[in-house]
Amino acid sequence: MKTNPWMKLCKGAILALAVSYGLTYCHTTKSKLTLEQKGDSLTVIHITNPTNYILLPIEEEAAESQVLLDTGEAADTDMDIRLAQTQVDYFVSFALPTGAKTATVRVRNKSKDALCWKEIKLSDTFDTANTEKFRPVYHHTPLYGWMNDANGLVYKDGEYHLYFQYNPYGSKWGNMHWGHSVSKDLVHWEHLAPAIARDTLGHIFSGSSIVDQENVAGYGAGSILAFYTSASDKNGQIQCLAFSKDNGRTFTKYEKNPILSPADGLKDFRDPKVFRYEPEDKWVMIVSADKEMRFYESKNLKDWNYMSSFGEGYGVQPCQFECPDMVELSVDGDTNRKKWALIVNVNPGCYFGGSATQYFTGDFDGMKFSCDSQPNVTKWLDWGKDHYATVCFSNTGERTIAVPWMSNWQYCNIVPTKQFRSANALPRELSLYTQDNEIYLSAAPVPEIKTLRKEKKEIPAFTVANDYHIDSLLADNDGAYELALEITAGEAEIMGFSLFNDKGEKVDIYFNLPEKRLVMDRTKSGIVDFGKKSVPHEIEVHDRRKTTSINYIDDFALATWAPIKKENKYMLDVFVDKCSVEIFLNGGKVAMTNLIFPSEPYNRMCFYSKGGSFQVDSFNAYRLGL
The missing domain is CATH 2.115.10.20 (Glycosyl hydrolase domain; family 43)
Incomplete structure (x- = not known):
């Protein structure tokens, strides 16, 4: 993804400031920052010769404080920001007025002993280079x-x-x-x-x-x-x-x-x-x-x-x-x-x-x-x-x-x-x-997705009687690829495959033909424990979701399914991108989208069947990239 001058990428260009408690003066070559702390209810940040940004330290579990760029105008608006109290999870940029000689930022509801006052920084740039292993390769995401x-x-x-x-x-x-x-x-x-x-x-x-x-x-x-x-x-x-x-x-x-x-x-x-x-x-x-x-x-x-x-x-x-x-x-x-x-x-x-x-x-x-x-x-x-x-x-x-x-x-x-x-x-x-x-x-x-295909691996047709292993899916796939399959059902009752990695984390995608279902199971897909913290909405306290899903463990660790018609042939397109799996059956007549968080990319496959065999008539794997 491209960026424009709104958000310049940089590394190490931060003008760090040493901040202590109380009335504090912080100096760079050209800029000066002063903290005026009025108890725990209000801190006023005075800046002379402002840089482009204040970099604010964030702690995700902290309570929100109200941060206001005070220009004296009626349109001035508080922003609710989780300033760091005891630890810094990451920084965000808070823009300062361009070309101004001074700037004033008011912060309400942050204790004067909070860690943020030691970690706050001035900078002309803000580093948005990706630091996330789960950031998708070819899906749109925000810079931060x-x-x-x-x-x-x-x-x-x-x-x-x-x-x-x-x-x-x-x-x-x-x-x-x-x-x-x-x-x-x-x-x-x-x-x-x-x-x-x-x-x-x-x-x-x-x-x-x-x-x-x-x-x-x-x-x-x-x-x-x-x-x-x-x-x-x-x-x-x-x-x-x-x-x-x-x-x-x-x-x-x-x-x-x-x-x-x-x-x-x-x-x-x-x-x-x-x-x-x-x-x-x-x-x-x-x-x-x-x-x-x-x-x-x-x-x-x-x-x-x-x-x-x-x-x-x-x-x-x-x-x-x-x-x-x-x-x-x-x-x-x-x-x-x-x-x-x-x-x-x-x-x-x-x-x-x-x-x-x-x-x-x-x-x-x-x-x-x-x-x-x-x-x-x-x-x-x-x-x-x-x-x-x-x-x-x-x-x-x-x-x-x-x-x-x-x-x-x-x-x-x-x-x-x-x-x-x-x-x-x-x-x-x-x-x-x-x-x-x-x-x-x-x-x-959309057909434009096909322009992302960088490498093709064509796998000859094969029959799955019990299981069929593909030990190397795509070299250096970076967890971003497409699988295009044409399948003949044969006598199989259950037919499908697992995408998995060397740690045994996997996603199962399979057809249950007697029940006329297409299933995606992510219960063992990688990091799933955060799902235990999911809280259903107050009007959703019933247990329907536990019985309509398959293998329900919590609101993340489960399998979803779609009703399908029992047919002789199926076309299945599967898109994997770091933290997601999207499947499209028969040109989009059925779609299913689920997040996943594997500790490393799925690089192997195992096809399996129960109750009879099925035929994979066509199988192409594509590495996808921008």
Whole structure:
């Protein structure tokens, strides 16, 4: 991944400062830092000739302190930062005003004897070189800090803009900004500065973006408009607008925000999705509203009127609706037969616990969505535990490209990484198909992924009667590869394979044909003990997830499964990347995404069968890299 001047890579360029307690003066050649400590309630940091950053020491288990760059403006906003109390887990950068002669930073709720005051540093650079063994090779991740939902996905002038929920001040959730990366091909991403920062209205929660081609909002033809939720205890959850005139690099917030508030004072009212409804020459906004989606319309993108709602009592129960999206797609490629797919991310409510993505197919008449299925029917877009907040790019023409967040709210804050947390799953192209007189949504990896293939190992066809070993999968695969298989079921009842390493850590992927299931088992995949710290949501204290999953040990150590049709032949694509396994069956008709944390890459395979043999007709392994 490329970086730009926003975040210069450096090694050892830090201007270290010796800090003691009380009123303390700290000197570099040009810069001076003074701590004015007023008990445990307030510390004022005075800086003359500021460097670009203060480097703040973080302890993940410490309580949050409030850190404010004091410019004297009404827009000054506290950031909640876990400053080190007794140990330093890592550093984050806190930007200082460029070209200023002085700067003042106020820190509340940090004891004067905390370790952070000894470790705080000034620097003109911040080292973002990767330090994590589990950072993916070819999946999008933040340079550092926390990331969750993809936001504001939009394509313009040859660039895919991926905005995302981002905390630049730690690798746990907090201080929601819209982070920003761009790509020309969906696989090589360039990190840019955060696009929309937390402000006095609150955190910048999820939302969507459009290209205003006809200057409807009045900010210029071709402006990018971002619709997002501002969230705070004081203001609740309200929908806001920002606009960009420089191809999405920077945004100006609409001076009359918010543009939409819940008329009934609803607490959970967020994640606006805006799209064009051509038959009526208008714009539609969908907002997640507790356990339903609410639909609004507008002619000018600023004034919104309520139309209808959908979802109460539909799909998995209990649940909380979040991050909506809705797209019109051809069924089975027939452009004369179209349906709408309403994507609804739910948390909690996943079949295996925590967060997941369900969808509904039906019709939309410009005012209301009518579902084809009965309320008790649940359709999942992915059958793993680590696929959530799936939303689609706007302005991509005939293509419908979705990007999921690859984690689960049950344990996302405690996975075994520190420099960063979370990645996006592979971008997926969506389409509708029919099966048994029902319409389903498929999700296939975008074809651009094939450009990552660096080395191919073609394995001749073979028959698996009991087991079949491949002792060397790919030399120097770095835990990043693709497996493409075509399988004939034969007489086997159980057929599959293990990916494993020399330490015996493994992931099992297999077909249970009598039960018509495709299974991925990560109970022995490597580091799994952190799953014991997972805490189910208060409305998910039932044991359903323990019985619907397989080999349940805790909310991480388990196996997930997808229902499949019993067929003679199967095509299976498997993508492994350091800390994840994604499988796609028959071109994306079934998808399953799960995190893994092996102590070393899986470099060996063992195929196995029970109840008869099966045939591997075609098997290609590809090393993947940027």
